[in-house]
Amino acid sequence: MTTITTSGDTVTVTGAVDLNARGLTVDSTAAGGSAAGANISFNQTIDGAGALTLTGGTLGDVTITGATGNGTALTGLTITGNDISLGNIGGAAAGVSGATSVTAADGAGPDAGSITLTGTTYNQNQLTLNAGAATNAVQVAGGAAAALTHHHHQRRHGDGDRRGGSERARPDGGQHRRWRQRGGRQHQLQPDH
Numbered sequence: 001m002t003t004i005t006t007s008g009d010t011v012t013v014t015g016a017v018d019l020n021a022r023g024l025t026v027d028s029t030a031a032g033g034s035a036a037g038a039n040i041s042f043n044q045t046i047d048g049a050g051a052l053t054l055t056g057g058t059l060g061d062v063t064i065t066g067a068t069g070n071g072t073a074l075t076g077l078t079i080t081g082n083d084i085s086l087g088n089i090g091g092a093a094a095g096v097s098g099a100t101s102v103t104a105a106d107g108a109g110p111d112a113g114s115i116t117l118t119g120t121t122y123n124q125n126q127l128t129l130n131a132g133a134a135t136n137a138v139q140v141a142g143g144a145a146a147a148l149t150h151h152h153h154q155r156r157h158g159d160g161d162r163r164g165g166s167e168r169a170r171p172d173g174g175q176h177r178r179w180r181q182r183g184g185r186q187h188q189l190q191p192d193h
Contacts, residue, residue: 001025008034008057012041016066019048019074029057036060040081047071051098056081058105067119069095077124081105085116090123094149099126106132116141123149 001023004011007030017024029037037057045066046052052074056062062081067088068074076098077089082105089095104113113132116139127148131138 003027005030006038008036008038010038010040010060012039012043014043016044017042017046017048018072019046019050019052021049023051023053023075025053025055027053027055028060029055037081039063042066045070046074049073049075049097051076051078053078054081056084058082061085065118067091067095067121069124073097077101079103081113083111083114083116085118086122088119088121090149091121092123094123094125096124099128100124101128101130103128103130104132104136106136112136114139121147121149123147 003025005025005027008028011026011028026040027037028040029035035058037055037060039061040054040056041063043065046064046068047070049072052068053076054062056079060081061083062079063085064079065085065087067090068077068086069089070091073090073094074096077096077100079086079101080103084102084104086102089100102115104115106113114137115129115131116137118141129138
């Protein structure tokens with residue numbers, strides 16, 4: 001396990017990351033000592049059979065631009081921060097073999113927390129998206145329909161409401177669930193009907 005900790009300093013990774021079957025934790029809050037944290041950015045792909053934990057704090061935005069787990073699936077993905085932006089997860093196969101948890105901070109910064117899916121493919125084993133308060137958004141901004149494929153899914157609003165998507169059985173006994181963007185460029189994630 002490798003840990004990178006800062007006391008409210010920005011962390012930017014500009015090259016491709018291979019976890020090499022080791023875990024990586026990036027924490028810009030000094031393990032909670034600087035709750036506001038700072039921005040964390042990964043600008044290329046992230047692969048390797050290890051768990052990735054990113055903690056941006058109440059004011060730190062977390063951005064992953066490249067695909068996560070498209071070459072080799074991660075074993076887990078946990079992201080917390082203010083505004084969170086995610087590129088693709090996986091491809092034809094799951095990009096995360098374990099749980100994926102994404103939690104946006106609520107009301108602690110100059111804006112409410114949000115989660116924005118900027119890619120078109122989100123293929124993982126188990127996904128939880130928590131955007132904080134009911135007024136905060138989980139948005140699709142990839143410019144095309146985004147496909148979410150996974151075995152277990154929860155999308156939470158601040159009031160605890162869970163909303164599911166459409167499902168169809170896969171030959172291996174799992175389930176596919178598909179979500180799509182409706183309307184213009186950035187809208188709340190809406191289920192297919």
